[in-house]
Amino acid sequence: MSTVKTLNLTLKIWRQKNNIAKGSLETYPISDISPDSSFLEMLDILNGGLIEKGESPVTFDHDCREGICGSCSLYINGEPHGPSRLVTTCQLHMRSFKDGETIYIEPFRAKAFPVIKDLMVDRSAFDRIQHAGGYISVNTSGNTQDANSIPIEKENADEAFYSAACIGCGACVAACKNASASLFVAAKVSQYALLPQGQVEAKDRVLNMVKQAEKEGFGPCSNTGACEVECPKGISIENIARMNREFLSAAITK
């Protein structure tokens, strides 16, 4: 019978009491972690130990733990959602790390994402960007035309679907050297711009969403492509080019 080799790790975790306190990296050794456990389960084990010792557990965001909700964040070993590609932190498994490794865990850092406590940040800036135009104003009184009755090019439907896959986790902001939200805004702009229902408000949408992102304090896009690489849903930076086109066209004609 084979035995699964467990992992002994050193965790360097950002601890910060509240949104105004000065935080620091604290060291926590942790042992006997199964390679099959998820990253968040590993943190649960750590927290269990801390609670038993009467210490404050590490605060971090999580919800569905299925890679859908976009709640989990964490900047792990210098990358948002850790070293694996196309996964959120909750889908990251400990087999991605080596026995004896030191793992750095920090919150997503941006002026627009202030730390609430430890590893939890306030991402409500994304909600405000959505409120600025990330919707279509449809009369839902009961006589709305069925969406399936409007013919849409397959290519556009697919593109819109890929853009709509954005879960708004903020990894794009965390990965970007300028903490830019361009990929998030571009995905939201694109998913509507590509569909006939989104055309009516297309100009206002892109202008208002871009301006709101600026207001929130997100940085400019340097086209490094880091966001695309780190996005757990594989949102393409092609969306950013589309957003730029939409913005320029709206700014000139509106």
Next chain:
Amino acid sequence: MENSKTSIFRKVLMALSGLFLVIFLLQHFVINSLSVISPDSFNEVSHFMGTNPLVQFLLQPVLMFGVVLHLGMGMVIEQKNRKARPIKYAFSNASANSSWMSRNMIITGITVMLFLGLHFYDFWVPEMNTKYVEGNMSGMLDGEDSYRYFTELQHKFVSPVRIGIYCLSFIFLSLHLLHGFQSSFQSVGFKNRKFAPTIAKLGNIYAVAIPLGFIFIALFHFINSSH
């Protein structure tokens, strides 16, 4: 008016001025190449560029404006970049998701601008002095019946230190262009799945070939002067 204060608008200005400078650089390279192929042709073209009113009083100011706009916007954007993340990460693995060139445009850009200072000191300032301060528009060597441009060029490429600085600067220019060329097309919204591979290929060829060509020209004149 409010739209012109957005980062997208500023990046578009950066991109357009950058693409304009890319075209200018190509033109500069073609003229410089003549100094290797045919010194007489180099002299003729240099004299035309240096005395043609359209080039001198329209294109030259436009070029200056392009350089200043590119530099100015670069500085403004860099400031905004830094403000967006006041607390840095303790541990960052940026090379896992982006190229060094794309993350360090400000370093390569400032280096190229410093080089431009030297280049102006070497060529543009003496040229302006000869033509518009001393009032000598003949383009001729003192007391001789031949143009001065090729001779002046040769004199500048004698010092090994200067050659070293020129070569190093062109390496930085290459690094700047490796990201800047294709980034410009993305900023103006021209990049999509169809065009992206061609833009990337064209950008890489330009970013390597043109600076390498300038390095070759500098080394060619340096080696010739030492014989």
